[in-house]
Amino acid sequence: MKPTIAIIEGGYSHEKVISLKSAATVFENIDLAKYTPIKVRVDEEGWVAFINDNKIPINRDDFSVIVNNEKIKFDFAFIVIHGTPGEDGKLQAYFDMIGLPYSTCNHLAATLTFNKYVCNQFLKSLGITVANAVLVRKNEIIELEKIIKTVGLPCFVKPADGGSSFGVSKVKEGNELLVAIQKAQEHGTEVLIEAFMEGREFTNGVYLSENGIKVLPITEIITQNEFFDFEAKYLGESQEITPAAINAEMTNRIKQITYKVYQILGLKGMCRVDYILVGKEPHVIEVNTVPGLSAQSLIPQMAAYEGISLKELFSEVIKVATKK
Missing domain, CATH: 3.40.50.20 (Rossmann fold)
Structure with missing residues (x-):
């Protein structure tokens, strides 16, 4: 049966x-x-x-x-x-x-990675480069001037425990910050305020195969929107280039970071690590442990370039997870 x-x-x-x-x-x-x-x-x-x-x-x-x-x-x-x-x-x-x-992944890794601030601070302690950031909890006194002094302007405001770009704002002026924080609070229990990083955006899929950790090709995300928002992700308002047009040295570096993140967090199944490349330094933005798998999503694109059908990919995920 x-x-x-x-x-x-x-x-x-x-x-x-x-x-x-x-x-x-x-x-x-x-x-x-x-x-x-x-x-x-x-x-x-x-x-x-x-x-x-x-x-x-x-x-x-x-x-x-x-x-x-x-x-x-x-x-x-x-x-x-x-x-x-x-x-x-x-x-x-x-x-x-x-x-x-x-x-x-298990409940501990899922809980850790779901909170972007906590996850990134943990990764930072292990030598992974991440954005400078501030966390705001509900019912806390919001010290706008202190936040701006720490992360600067422009900055990104997002739910620390949300995804799909719901509740995310790019704040350019100080008088926009409070409204952006309130918007993010509608979509999560805590708010993450990150320094804006000027650079190219990449994402890298990874999963646990029968032969160990398998890092997929890197995708570059190019959008005319202010950032990779919901419309860019799901309504076609972005260009996603797989494999990314970067040299072999940078490709290997990003893939090595993805491998390290997957390994040290004890992840399993299909995951995705998002990056901003500032100069020659990849910065981890976030780790997705249940990445999108719709027709518009990135993991299916990466797998297709690698010659891996979704039927093969899903079967392998099930086989590895059920292996005694």
């Missing part, structure tokens, strides 16, 4: 719309000769499985469903929720408790 794969979509954040697109890509590219995929949605309305055009409630005691008086238990969870609870460690901790293998 083929293993039953739960493709978990939805979530409790604004990123749900992206999650549904990513889950559709995974569902369409699961190897049906090896696995039986079932979509499972986790959101504010509940936890349900979509089987034969029916929405069937999930028993959260053991993550099972009842179909025709028969209990179906899943063999693997393919997590495609961007944001909470799929990218911040909550689902991972739950699956660890019930003994169900899953496609991402």
Whole structure:
């Protein structure tokens, strides 16, 4: 009997719309000769499985469903929720408790990487170059002058625990900072204010293969927008060049950093590390442990250039994660 794969979509954040697109890509590219995929949605309305055009409630005691008086238990969870609870460690901790293998890093690594400020400060302590930044928590007194003195202008304001560029602003004038912080607070519990870095933007995918850590080609992101915002990411308002037009030395350097980040954070599954190249120094912006997998997303582009089909990629992720 083929293993039953739960493709978990939805979530409790604004990123749900992206999650549904990513889950559709995974569902369409699961190897049906090896696995039986079932979509499972986790959101504010509940936890349900979509089987034969029916929405069937999930028993959260053991993550099972009842179909025709028969209990179906899943063999693997393919997590495609961007944001909470799929990218911040909550689902991972739950699956660890019930003994169900899953496609991402563990709950500790997910919790660490989900908070961009905490993750980057940790990476900085290990010699990885990151942007100068300030963290603002809810209900804290916001000292605007002190923030500007620390990071300068212009600067970027974003939720520390959000993604898909929701709530992100580029602040050019001091009188814009408070509004930008308030906007970011609508999309996360903490706000990250980063120094603006003038440079080229790159991103690098990586995953754990049967032969160890596999770093994918580097992609350069070029957009006429102020930054790589939601419209640039998902509405075609950017140019994504794979492989990036950089020399072999810089290619190797960025790939080595990606490898090191993946290794020291103890990551698993498919991840993506984003960079700004300032002069000759790559700066890590953030680490994505549940990167987008929609048709517009970057990991599928990188895999395609490497000659890896999504069916092959997803099968390998499942095989490695379920290996005893």
